[in-house]
Amino acid sequence: MFIQLVKRYIEKFQLFQKGDRVLLGVSGGLDSVVLLETLYLLKKEYNLSLFVSHYDHKIRKDSYKDALFVYQICKEKKIPFFYTASFVPAYAQREGLSLEMAGRELRYNLWYYLAKKYDFQKIALAHHLDDLAEEIFMKLIKGTGKRGLAGIPVKREDLIVRPLLFVTKEEIKKFALERGLTWREDETNRDLRFLRNKIRHILIPFLENNFNKKIKENIRKTAFLIAEEEELIEELAKSKFEEIKFYLEGEVALKLHELKQIHPILRRRIYFLAFKEAKIPLFRITYPHLENLENLITKKTKGPVYLPGNFLAYRGPGYIIFTKKLFSFPYFEITISKEGEYLLPNNRILKVFKTSFIKDFIKPENSMLFSAERLTFPFIIRRKKPGDKIYIPFVGHKKLKKFFLEKKIPHYLREDILLIEQKKEIVGVWNLYIHPEYEITEKTKELIILQIN
Secondary structure (H helix, E strand, O other), X not given: OHHHHHHHHHHHOOOOOOOOEEEEEOOOOHHHHHHHXXXXXXXXXXXXXXXXXXXXXXXXXXXXXXXXXXXXXXXXXXXXXXXXXXXXXXXXXXXXXXXXXXXXXXXHHHHHHHHHHHOOOEEEOOOOHHHHHHHHHHHHHHOOOHHHHOOOOOEOOOOEEOOOOOOOHHHHHHHHHHHOOOOOXXXXXXXXXXXXXXXXXXHHHHHHHHOOOOHHHHHHHHHXXXXXXXXXXXXXXXXXXXXXXXXXXXXXXXXXXXXXXXXXXXXXXXXXXXXXXXOOOHHHOOHHHHHHHHHHHOOOOOOOEEEOOOEEEEEEOOEEXXXXXXXXXXXXXXXXXXXXXXXXXXXXXXXXXXEXXXXXXXXXXXXXXXXXXXXXXXXXXXXXXXXXXXXEOOOEEEEHHHHHHHOOOOHHHHOOOOEXXXXXXXXXXXXXXXXXXXXXXXXXXXXXXXXXX
């Protein structure tokens, strides 16, 4: 009965395609053990190749026993097993996150990494109906929009699928007992310091006992209806996003005039699509982040808007750009004496190489191109310093500070813009200016390319 119920949801939501390589997140707890057993029983029917990932958070002293337990199951079923461990409390403290959020971020990063490296088509997780109810209450308590009331999606575009989402914890446990399965108990699931556990052990039982025993089922129906409406809104947002999105030297940017014409509800969805494209951690985004972005486009604030994951959004001439936050470093200069790779102070790599110039040459992302006949070794890469000037045709030398003002470069970005200097003359300002004598012309035969990764 349980297997047939899960199959119905798999087929209704098209969670798997025949021949999929599926990575399962298995902690060793009841839910993930049942997920593993369920997909193991269905793997021949759907021609699935199963792989298991276990993440050890190092929160409990005996957490290694969970890993050994999961490894033993995989060994018996002949399923490839990936083990990863890191000290989540240290990461949580460093990033200013709760233990729950830090663990979630590290787990998902691991799964996406494994999926990319080993070509997994799906990442299967063991969330169920009780989790869905808990998630919705958590979002209501913290504050959420309609999107949050849809709860946990049964599948996402980024490979995540949840085959057990519409079955209850009670149904999962009944199936486990019928199959004679064993599992590990995580004592942190009973720790009432965590909001989720308070909702699970106090709030939901209180509502079931005093208001409605079928509250989880009603939440499921409500979340399902909202999710269908959300799908339509999401499609509209994606269409608008593609219309106004462009890339500025590899960074995601949005056309400001067009963005301002869009209804605020749809605009917020577009922000999330931009966050996703820029790889900004979505689950760290809060309402104040969205409010600050709204203020940025309406000029109520000059910005920048600081975003999770060391990102920021700032307003440029006619656009808003989402970029990795730059950190100011003391003055430095690096002598570029030959082709090769050079480490910049912000731990990014500067690649310097030559290539023949051909018609229709495609400029690499985040790079500058110079005529190799003019820019020769050695030359210098450095930060700006007081009194810097650049040469402008028919004008003469202009102060770099004035140049930045004219280009409307925000002051908080100016310090970290790289300058290219040769023979005490600034011949390049990163992606903003090239000295006219060093530009590529029809007579150029060879290029020297500077690219930052």
